[in-house]
Amino acid sequence: MALWTAGSAVGILVDDRILVGAPIWAKPFKFAASILAYALSLAWMISLLARARPRLARPAWWAGTVVAVAGAVEMVLITAQVFRGRQSHFNHATPFDARLYDVMAGTIVSLWLGALVIAVLLFRARIGDRATTWSIRIAAALALAGAGLGFLMTQPTAEQLAAGDDDAPIVGGHAVGVPDGGPGMPLTGWSTTGGDLCIPHFVGMHALQLLPLFVLLLAVLAVRLPVLREERARLRLVGVAGSAYAAVLALLVWQALRGRPLTSPDGPTLGAATLILAATGLGTLLSLRRGGGPGVREGADPAGPASVPRSSVRSSGS
Template sequence: MNWASLRTWHRPLVVFAAVTVVWAAGSAAGLLLDDRVLMGAPIWAKPLKFALSFVGYTLGLAWMITLLGRARPRLHRPAWWAGTGFVAAGAVEMVLITGQVVRGERSHFNNATPFDSAVYQGMAFMAVALWTTTLVIAVLLFRARLADRATTWSIRIAAVLTLTGAGLGFLMTRPTAEQRAAGLDDPPITGGHSVGVPDGGPGLPLTGWSTTGGDLRIPHFVGMHALQLLPLLALALAALAPRFVRLYDERVRLRLVLVAGAAYASVLALLTWQALRGLPLVHPDGATLGAGAAIVLAGALGAVLSLRGGTAPVEEGHGDAGGEVVAGHLGPHRQ
C-alpha cells in the first residue's frame, strides 16, 4: 500500500506529534541540566517518556484517520473531531505533567495539597478523554475496510489492544495495600505503579520499571503501542510480498496478522498477570516462564501453518496489466 503524504494526514495530530518531539528534546535537555531526582528517578524522565509515547501514538492515529477518510468519507468528520479532541486532552496532560516537574512535585497519585489534588484530578479527566476519543476512532475504524484485509485487521486488532492497554492505567489509581493499611481518610498519595513494593525503588534505566516488584506500567505501555507495531507488521508483510511467494497471497498475510494479534494479546495478558502478582519483569517465576514459552511455541506454530497454502503468483504478462492488486494478490513475484 502507498503511504499518504503527511500533508493529507489529520493536521492537529501531526502538529501535536511535532510539538511533542520538541517537548521530548526539551525534557532530554532537562535531564542533562537539572539533577533533581523524584521518587528515585530523574525528575525530567516522566515528561520525556510521555512526549516520546505521544509522538508514535498520534502519528499512528493520524494515518488511520486518513485511511478512514479515503475508505468511508462520511465517517471522516466524526473521526477528525475525535482526533482533535485527543490532541486537546494530550496537550493538557503534557502541560500538567511538566508543570509539576517545574514545581518539583509528583504529578500522578498526588493529593498532598488542594492544588496537587486538582492537578491529579485534571490528569485523570484527561486520561478518560484520551481513552474515549481513541474508542470513538476505533469504533469508526471497525466500520470500514481501510486497505487490504491484512492491514485492515491489523489496525482493528491494534485499536482493541491499545484501548485495553490504556485501560490498564486505571488499575494504578486504586489505593495500594500499604495505603489501605495506613487507614488514612485523606492519604497524600493514592494509587501507584508498583505492586508489592513502594513506588520509587530500583528500576530499569530510563523506563524506571521496578526490578523488585510488579509494575503496571509495563502492560500499560505494551498494550498502548500495539497501535504502531501491528500495522507496521502488516505494512512490512506487504512490502516483502513481491519477493516471497508465500506472502504474495493476501490470505497468508491476513493469517500472519491474526496470529501476531493473538500472540500480542497473550503477551499483554501475561505481563498484566505477572505485574498483578508483584513479580518484576526481569525476575519471572516458573509459571510466567512456562506461559511465555507456550505463547512463543503457539505463535511459531501459527506462523508456520499460516505460511502453508499460499497461492502461486500470477505470471508477469498474465491477468491485469502493471502488476496491480487483483483479488487480494500483489504484482509480479521475485524469489
C-alpha cells in the same frame, strides 16, 4: 510533542533534581515521546479512514482533536508539577495537588473516549486489503486495552490499604508489591524488584505502531516469499500476530499483578510464555502452509487468461 520531548531531554541533562527515584524531567520526556508516537499513528489512521469512508471523516477528525487537546493538557499539568518540584500522578498531598491530579484524570478519560470513537469508526471501514484493515483494527483495540490498564494504577495499593490512612498524600502507584521509586530498569524506570503496571500499559498502547509495521514487513518479505503475496496468508498471519500480542499483554498484566518483575520471571510466567511462543510458531507454520500455492500479484485478476477454457481459444481462431 516532538518539541516537548526535546525540551524534556534538555531538562534531564541540565536539571539534577530527583523525584520518586528518577530524574525529575524523565516523566515529561517519556509521556511526550509516547504521546508523539500515539498521535502520529492515530492521525495516519484517521487519514486512511477519511479516504476509505469520507462520511466518517468528520467524526474521526473531532475524536482526533479530543485526543490531541487532552494529551496537550495532560502534558501542561505534568510539566507544571515538574517546575513546582511536585509529583504529578497519585498526588493528594495538598488540595491544589489533588485538584491538578483530578483534572489529569479527566483528560485521560477524554483521551481514551476519543480513541474509542476512532477505533469504532475503523471497524466500520475497510482500509486497503483485509490484512491491512485487520492489523489496524486489532491494533486500535489493543491500544485501547493498554490505555485502560492505566486506570488500575489509580487504585490504592495493598500497602496503602493496610496503612488505613484516609488522608494519605499518595494514593495509587504503578509498582506492585514494592513502593514506587525503587530500583528500576534504565530509561524506562520499570521496577526490577516488584511488579510494574507501566509495562503492560506501555506494551498495549504501542500495538498501535507495531501491528501496522508488521503488515509492512510482510509486504517487504513478499518480494522474496511468494506465499506472502496471497492476501489470505497475510491475513492469517495478522490474526496470529494479533492473538500473540493479546496473549503477551495478558501475561504481562498477570505478572505485574502478582508482583513479579519483568527481569525475574518465575516458573508460571516462563511456562505461560513458552505456551504462547509455541502456539504462535504453530499458527505461523499453519498460516504459511495453508497459503495455497504461488502468490497472486497485487492487483492481478486471479481468474486471468489461465482460466479460459482451451475450447474457447480454438473456436476463436487463435
